[in-house]
Amino acid sequence: MSRRARVSPEQAGLPAGGGRRRTPGLRREEVAVLAGVGASWYQWLEQGREISVSPQVLDAVARVLRLSDAERRHLYLLAGLNPPTPEVVPGRKDMCDGLRRLIDTWMPYPAHIMDLYYNCVQYNDAAAIVLGMRPGITQNCLIDFFTDPLYRERSQSWERNARTVVAQFRAACAARPDDEGFREVLAEVSAASEEFTALWAERDIEDQGQVRKELSHPLAGLLVVESTVLKVPARPDLMIVLHTPLDEANTAEKLEWLASPEGRRGAMYPVAG
Template identity: 40%
Template sequence: MDQRTELTEFLRSRRARLRPEDVGLTAHGGRRRVPGLRREELAQLAGVSAAYYTRLEQGRGQNVSASVLGAIADALRLSGTERDHLTHLARPRARKAGAAARPQRVRPSVQHLMDAMDSVPAYVLGHRMDVIAWNRLACALLGDFPSMPPQQRNIAWQIFLNPASRSLYTEWERKADDVVACLRLYAGCHPDDARLAALVGELSVKSEEFRTLWAAHRVRGKGFGVKELHHPLVGPLTLSYETLVLPADQDQQLITYHAEPGSASAESLRLLASWTLTASDDDAAVPAQPSA
C-alpha cells in the first residue's frame, strides 16, 4: 500500500470530522466545498504554517518531528490509537524485508495453554487478522477453522464474505466496523505486506460494505468488551472477550471468550463444551456455524 496516499487520506478523514466551532474557531468564507476543517485552520491550531501542513498531508513532509505530529494530533483530537497510527504513517520504521510474508508459528506452550482451557474458547490472531491457532471450543463457537482453506482462515474474510457471520454476530455492523478498524491499524504498521494488499483488494471487490468502512479510515485496537452471539446449536450468548498480546511476537494476540458465572450464557457455553468433548471422543466434528 502507498504510505503517502494512506497518510493523505487519513489526515483528510480526520479533518472532515471537525467543524471550526468544535475547536473554538469562527467559520469564515461562506459555504464550504468540503466538510470539516480547512488545511489552514488546522495549521493554525497546530501552530505550523499552512504550507508546511499541506506538504505533510500530501505526503511530502519528510523528517517531520514528533513534536509537530503531536501538535497536529492534538488539533485533530486524535485518540491514543489514532496518534500511533499517524506516527506509523508519517514516520515509518524500517522493517525486515518480507517479515510479514513469513508464516507465523505459535509457541507450543501457547497451544498447550489453549488446549487446557476446556471451558474457554480461545484463538490466536496473527498478521492481517489471520487465525493461526485455536482450541476445540473456539471451533465449536466461531467456526471449523481446520476445514477452512488458509486464505479464508481470516477474521475479515469471514465477516464480509461468509454469509453465516451475519447470523452468528447479533451486532454484525458493529463487528464489521471493529474488524476493519483493526485491519487499518495493522496496515499502518505493515504497508508493504503483499498478502494484506491482496486481502483488501478481494474484500473491496466483493463487498460494498467493506469498501465503505475501509474508506472511513477508522483505527482501533481489539482490546476487550462484550459480544452478543446467536449460535446455531445453543442459541443466544453474551460473552466477554479479552485480547492478550503475546510477548514473543507483538503481532500475535490471544483472544479469549468467557461468560458471566451462573448466567444462562455460561450454561450454554458449558453445554457446547461438553458436546465438543463428546465429539472428540467419537472422533467427530461438532457441527458449528462456519464463521469467525
C-alpha cells in the first residue's frame, strides 16, 4: 500500500484527471488492471491472504509499483517465494572506485576483487607481491589456481585448498545453472587441468567462507594468511577477497616488510600498476 501511494496515475501511464482522489497514488483497481490480475485477487494480495502467487504476477505488480530490485526481492519474501537473483542497480555501477579504495587501504595485506565467474577485476600491490597476481596470467582466479606455476610453487596448502576452491565454484554455478559465463570458465579450466576435472567429478558443494593459506615467498619465507570472501549487496556481481595475517611465522611483520620500499626492490615481479 505504501508503494502504491507513491506512484501517480501519470507515472503509471494512465490519463490525467479522473476526479478527486481520497488517497494519493494509484487505486487498487488500477494496479490490478495494469498488472493484468483481478481486482479482488490484488486486494487479497495486499491483505496478505493465503492465495496462490506466481513469480510472473509478482514481477508484474513490481513493475507497476516501480519497485527497486531490493524491494522486488522483498516482495517475493513477503509472498513466501524464493527471491530472484539480485541485480546490479545501474546507479551503483560506479562503486568500483570505492571498492578500489577499500583494497588499497587493506595494504600491506593482499586483497583483490572478483566477479561472479572468478575473473579478477582489481588487486592491490600486496596481492601482486605475495600471490603473484600479474598481467601475464589469465586473470581468472579459478583457472590460475590450477594453471599458474608461480602460485602453485608458492602455495604450501594447494592440495588441501583445491577441493574447497572447486566446491565453492560449483555452488556458485548451481545458483545460476543457465549462465553461459560459468560454462565458458568450466570449459577452459577443464581443458587445462586434469586435477580440476577429477575434483569437479566429486560434485562437492561448499559456501564461500574463510580459507587458510600457507605460502612460501622467495624473499620472506613462510606466510600464513586467512582469506575471507565478502559480498556487497549493492554489487552482487562482485566479491571482495581479503587476506588477514594469522599469528604464525611473523606473517604480519613480513607482509609489512614486503610492502616497504626495501621489500619491493627485491620482489620477483613488479607490483600492480
